[in-house]
Amino acid sequence: MYKMMTPGPTMVAPSVLQARGREFGNPDIDADFCEEYHALCLELAGLLHTKNEAYILGGEGILALEAACASLTEPGDKVLVIDNGIFGKGFADFVSLYGGKPELYTVDYHRPVDRKMLEVFLKEHHDYKYATVVHCDTPSGVLNEIDAICPLLKQYGILTVVDAVASMFAEEIRVDDWQIDIICGGSQKALSAPPGLAFVTVSDDAMAAMEGRKTPVASFYCNLLAFRNYYRDKWFPYTMPISDIYGMAEAVRLVKEDAGRIQRHQKIAAAVRKAVERAGLSLYLDYGSASTVTVINVPEGLTDKAILEHMRKEYGILIAGCFDVLAGKVIRLGHMGNNANTEDVAQMLAALTKTLNTLGFSCGCDMETVFLAER
Ligand SMILES: *Cc1c(COP(=O)(O)O)cnc(C)c1O
Numbered sequence: 001m002y003k004m005m006t007p008g009p010t011m012v013a014p015s016v017l018q019a020r021g022r023e024f025g026n027p028d029i030d031a032d033f034c035e036e037y038h039a040l041c042l043e044l045a046g047l048l049h050t051k052n053e054a055y056i057l058g059g060e061g062i063l064a065l066e067a068a069c070a071s072l073t074e075p076g077d078k079v080l081v082i083d084n085g086i087f088g089k090g091f092a093d094f095v096s097l098y099g100g101k102p103e104l105y106t107v108d109y110h111r112p113v114d115r116k117m118l119e120v121f122l123k124e125h126h127d128y129k130y131a132t133v134v135h136c137d138t139p140s141g142v143l144n145e146i147d148a149i150c151p152l153l154k155q156y157g158i159l160t161v162v163d164a165v166a167s168m169f170a171e172e173i174r175v176d177d178w179q180i181d182i183i184c185g186g187s188q189k190a191l192s193a194p195p196g197l198a199f200v201t202v203s204d205d206a207m208a209a210m211e212g213r214k215t216p217v218a219s220f221y222c223n224l225l226a227f228r229n230y231y232r233d234k235w236f237p238y239t240m241p242i243s244d245i246y247g248m249a250e251a252v253r254l255v256k257e258d259a260g261r262i263q264r265h266q267k268i269a270a271a272v273r274k275a276v277e278r279a280g281l282s283l284y285l286d287y288g289s290a291s292t293v294t295v296i297n298v299p300e301g302l303t304d305k306a307i308l309e310h311m312r313k314e315y316g317i318l319i320a321g322c323f324d325v326l327a328g329k330v331i332r333l334g335h336m337g338n339n340a341n342t343e344d345v346a347q348m349l350a351a352l353t354k355t356l357n358t359l360g361f362s363c364g365c366d367m368e369t370v371f372l373a374e375r
Helices: 014-020 031-047 062-072 086-097 115-124 146-155 204-211 242-257 261-278 304-315 342-359 367-374
Strands: 053-058 078-083 101-106 130-134 159-163 182-186 197-202 293-297 330-334
Touching: 014 242, 031 053, 031 197, 031 242, 053 062, 053 242, 062 086, 062 130, 062 159, 062 182, 062 197, 062 204, 078 086, 086 101, 086 130, 086 159, 115 146, 130 146, 146 159, 159 204, 197 242, 261 293, 261 342, 261 367, 304 330, 304 342, 330 342, 342 367
Parallel strands: 078 101, 078 130, 130 159, 159 182
Antiparallel strands: 053 197, 182 197, 293 330
16 A cells, blocks of 8 residues: 555544444434434534534535535526636536536636635625535645635625535634535545545525425435434434444544644645745645645646656655646645644655656755754
């Protein structure tokens, strides 16, 4: 195997793997499971600072995004899709799929959405049922100011769907204070559980919008309404992936125990970027990066593929390239969740320095040394 320093999935703690191996009962029938599921949902909501109900869904993070759109969108609904990144833009597909009319608010991918410019736009255009926005858009690593954006949208009565899959538990998130109607998370990013689970919290306003639909939700698996009374009725719409949930419960316990995690992510991210810039590499973003991932332009004359392959074959470390409009243009260093620790990040940077030097880009410093001095 290799050291997995990608922006999700991340490396997983041994206790999480062990928890997934626990003996299990029938999650459809066993009332104890329903209690455990409910307790875990309450933990999630607590970590996200919300009184809203949380639901864990049996599927990878994308399921949360699609379920939010499927459950809110009725044919003809206008939806504002805030697009300053690949995941941001991708929401338009989910909106269209369920008959909605997405309107893209597209701005430069090299920086966060400018809240003042959005404010100006909204003065003229605010006839939307809901808006979608990504907190950390992982392909570029940009971090949007959802603390300002969501309350602004709410002023116009626009519900908000936030994709926080790649920021949750590594960046501060306060769902109630920031008036986020539906927030989407996944198990395999900063939570550092294996891929396989998605989760959402749903506000009263969002629930009311779903309950007030004139047309049924055009999906069974993506219908959040189906979860609404699970606890009262002790009933789930489908058999819950109980072993995944046991693993996630342990991962949530570890996150809760780790009070310094947000500051640690910030410190590590800042030191990585110092090292990268001192080496003479250029960051994709002008400013406004999340502390979970560092995105670097592929130096001229090199390819992402050659860098990734050399890193994996020679040093046993996996970093990521990118896809869509950023395919081939950037490489991405993950330092989220379990991977946000000095030792692993230092090893990754040592290997990257040697890799680039070998492939013909001569680094202006040993990135490991600079990283260790800066953090
Ligand atoms: C990882 C991620 C998801 C989940 O998508 P996959 O590509 O299937 O892992 C959704 N949104 C963001 C911002 C992510 O980083």
